[in-house]
Amino acid sequence: MRASSRRWKRCSRAKRVATSRPDRTVVIFGVGLIGGSFALALKAAGAAKRIIGLGRSQANLARALKLGVIDQASADPAIVAEADLVLIATPVGQMGRIMEAIAPHLAAHTVVTDGGSTKQDVVALAYAKLKHRAAQFVPGHPIAGAEHSGVDAAKADLFRSRKVVLTPLPENSARSIARVRAAWRTCGARLFRMQPAEHDRVFAAVSHLPHLLSYALVDQVARHPNGKALFDYAAGGFRDFTRIASSHPEMWRDICIANRKALLVELAGFERELAEVKRLLRSGDAAGLEKMFARARIARAKWLKKQQ
Amino acid sequence: MRASSRRWKRCSRAKRVATSRPDRTVVIFGVGLIGGSFALALKAAGAAKRIIGLGRSQANLARALKLGVIDQASADPAIVAEADLVLIATPVGQMGRIMEAIAPHLAAHTVVTDGGSTKQDVVALAYAKLKHRAAQFVPGHPIAGAEHSGVDAAKADLFRSRKVVLTPLPENSARSIARVRAAWRTCGARLFRMQPAEHDRVFAAVSHLPHLLSYALVDQVARHPNGKALFDYAAGGFRDFTRIASSHPEMWRDICIANRKALLVELAGFERELAEVKRLLRSGDAAGLEKMFARARIARAKWLKKQQ
Numbered sequence: 001m002r003a004s005s006r007r008w009k010r011c012s013r014a015k016r017v018a019t020s021r022p023d024r025t026v027v028i029f030g031v032g033l034i035g036g037s038f039a040l041a042l043k044a045a046g047a048a049k050r051i052i053g054l055g056r057s058q059a060n061l062a063r064a065l066k067l068g069v070i071d072q073a074s075a076d077p078a079i080v081a082e083a084d085l086v087l088i089a090t091p092v093g094q095m096g097r098i099m100e101a102i103a104p105h106l107a108a109h110t111v112v113t114d115g116g117s118t119k120q121d122v123v124a125l126a127y128a129k130l131k132h133r134a135a136q137f138v139p140g141h142p143i144a145g146a147e148h149s150g151v152d153a154a155k156a157d158l159f160r161s162r163k164v165v166l167t168p169l170p171e172n173s174a175r176s177i178a179r180v181r182a183a184w185r186t187c188g189a190r191l192f193r194m195q196p197a198e199h200d201r202v203f204a205a206v207s208h209l210p211h212l213l214s215y216a217l218v219d220q221v222a223r224h225p226n227g228k229a230l231f232d233y234a235a236g237g238f239r240d241f242t243r244i245a246s247s248h249p250e251m252w253r254d255i256c257i258a259n260r261k262a263l264l265v266e267l268a269g270f271e272r273e274l275a276e277v278k279r280l281l282r283s284g285d286a287a288g289l290e291k292m293f294a295r296a297r298i299a300r301a302k303w304l305k306k307q308q
Numbered sequence: 309m310r311a312s313s314r315r316w317k318r319c320s321r322a323k324r325v326a327t328s329r330p331d332r333t334v335v336i337f338g339v340g341l342i343g344g345s346f347a348l349a350l351k352a353a354g355a356a357k358r359i360i361g362l363g364r365s366q367a368n369l370a371r372a373l374k375l376g377v378i379d380q381a382s383a384d385p386a387i388v389a390e391a392d393l394v395l396i397a398t399p400v401g402q403m404g405r406i407m408e409a410i411a412p413h414l415a416a417h418t419v420v421t422d423g424g425s426t427k428q429d430v431v432a433l434a435y436a437k438l439k440h441r442a443a444q445f446v447p448g449h450p451i452a453g454a455e456h457s458g459v460d461a462a463k464a465d466l467f468r469s470r471k472v473v474l475t476p477l478p479e480n481s482a483r484s485i486a487r488v489r490a491a492w493r494t495c496g497a498r499l500f501r502m503q504p505a506e507h508d509r510v511f512a513a514v515s516h517l518p519h520l521l522s523y524a525l526v527d528q529v530a531r532h533p534n535g536k537a538l539f540d541y542a543a544g545g546f547r548d549f550t551r552i553a554s555s556h557p558e559m560w561r562d563i564c565i566a567n568r569k570a571l572l573v574e575l576a577g578f579e580r581e582l583a584e585v586k587r588l589l590r591s592g593d594a595a596g597l598e599k600m601f602a603r604a605r606i607a608r609a610k611w612l613k614k615q616q
Contacts, residue, residue: 206542210549215604216581222607231611234514240548241518249601260589273524281568293557296523299530303539
């Protein structure tokens with residue numbers, strides 16, 4: 001990845017555009033961690049009159065109804081005709097099918113957004129599947145994952161102080177973007193804007209690659225001839241390193257496949273890091289190893305400090 | 309690594325040997341997270357009359373005195389002449405020098421142990437440096453690391469319910485082993501016994517390799533042309549994956565160098581995992597990728613369940 005030539009602009013408070021009408025009816029595809037938390041946050045703020053959930057799992061939808069996360073469950077994508085706002089919060093591999101199904105039913109005032117962790121593929125799908133409604137689709141990515149999934153993991157404050165990145169289309173109206181921003185601000189999120197390609201490169205490096213490495217390490221231990229014994233002695237470091245290997249396999253399959261180009265670039269970079277580590281180990285270069293460890297420790301400490 | 313042909317025996321309660329005398333005076337080299345927590349635990353249990361600390365950092369020793377972790381600070385290794393029990397809890401790279409310095413001063417009844425994360429190198433050092441006192445050295449490894457270091461990170465309950473692995477020497481008397489076991493039991497630890505080579509292979513896979521990968525990932529992001537921006541979007545998954553990259557660089561340098569043979573074997577295994585992942589990504593094999601992710605998720609869930 002090359003350094004970006006443009007600064008990523010954080011949406012300024014000054015630029016906030018007031019929305020002319022509240023999103024009275026919200027339709028959510030995929031009422032899991034992200035979709036469910038979005039629903040709960042809007043409800044908690046009194047920002048939605050009616051929330052309708054759709055999804056592949058009837059059991060999950062029934063649970064969402066029971067928990068009061070949604071007001072109504074539906075199996076009919078045509079229900080988006082009643083929506084002011086639509087959130088597609090399914091694995092990205094499902095989004096094309098959903099966009100195709102809702103396109104004929106979207107009203108002119110309805111805004112559609114998504115919660116996908118990759119953006120170039122979702123943008124391409126929006127043009128291909130939403131067709132004349134593509135301008136009403138504002139792509140988004142809430143940076144608030146967790147290894148838990150399903151509606152039981154949803155909580156109203158999941159997005160509080162978390163980042164949400166929007167990658168608007170050139171065709172999006174200022175009003176459509178403002179409405180999506182307003183909904184996420186209602187959830188307590190901080191909004192950022194990026195280009196889809198830049199988004200995908202950044203998240204390949206700091207999110208998709210670590211997930212891949214974490215899955216790969218657990219897989220290595222599990223496949224090890226001595227695997228059972230190894231797990232017996234795995235401790236706190238292993239637990240935290242591999243937390244994200246408990247993430248939803250289908251969701252991460254879709255992300256990795258969708259963003260494989262950028263991911264393969266980062267993976268190649270990581271292989272170069274490992275080659276360097278191997279060189280240091282083989283030559284017994286203790287000073288070189290310590291230098292690398294210290295560099296990483298300092299970088300992480302700076303990052304943590306900035307996070308606080 | 310080949311599968312072990314012998315089961316690792318957990319020291320049974322039935323086999324516990326009563327120690328004939330309490331370890332009245334305990335000398336600790338390296339009063340950091342491990343050494344300081346050991347001191348605090350023995351003190352909390354009333355199991356030591358006097359705890360003497362030694363270390364390279366006078367500031368850390370002064371702090372340990374002030375916090376009441378130790379009763380006395382010393383700069384003279386000959387003080388081990390007064391010790392019933394000695395714990396060497398420094399980075400493994402320091403241990404040879406310390407063993408050499410204390411060997412002439414050890415009394416016949418004194419038992420020495422260590423807290424090193426590698427065992428083959430420490431065992432070799434014991435024979436080479438403790439010489440005629442080697443039989444009094446019972447190698448150990450408390451599995452209770454943290455990314456924090458120094459005496460301020462020490463706490464009396466650090467070892468409660470944690471594993472401590474001993475890799476006794478054939479020359480160790482049953483009484484020496486029993487005394488080290490008794491000290492760790494006083495700290496609340498659960499005791500296990502392994503061969504040094506087996507120990508080093510196991511921890512290369514579940515501890516040393518994850519540390520190396522975590523350091524390497526942070527280093528990759530820090531060295532990235534777009535590094536600053538990448539850190540801006542790093543979130544919870546990155547934070548946990550890289551927690552261990554905040555570990556003590558010198559300590560981990562020593563561990564990686566000492567155990568590099570086993571570590572290079574595990575690293576080669578990981579590179580094979582990554583080669584497989586690349587193949588799946590390049591060929592767009594979504595099903596293969598999901599299968600691997602699901603396998604890892606299930607293995608981790610089983611492990612977590614067993615931990616509880």
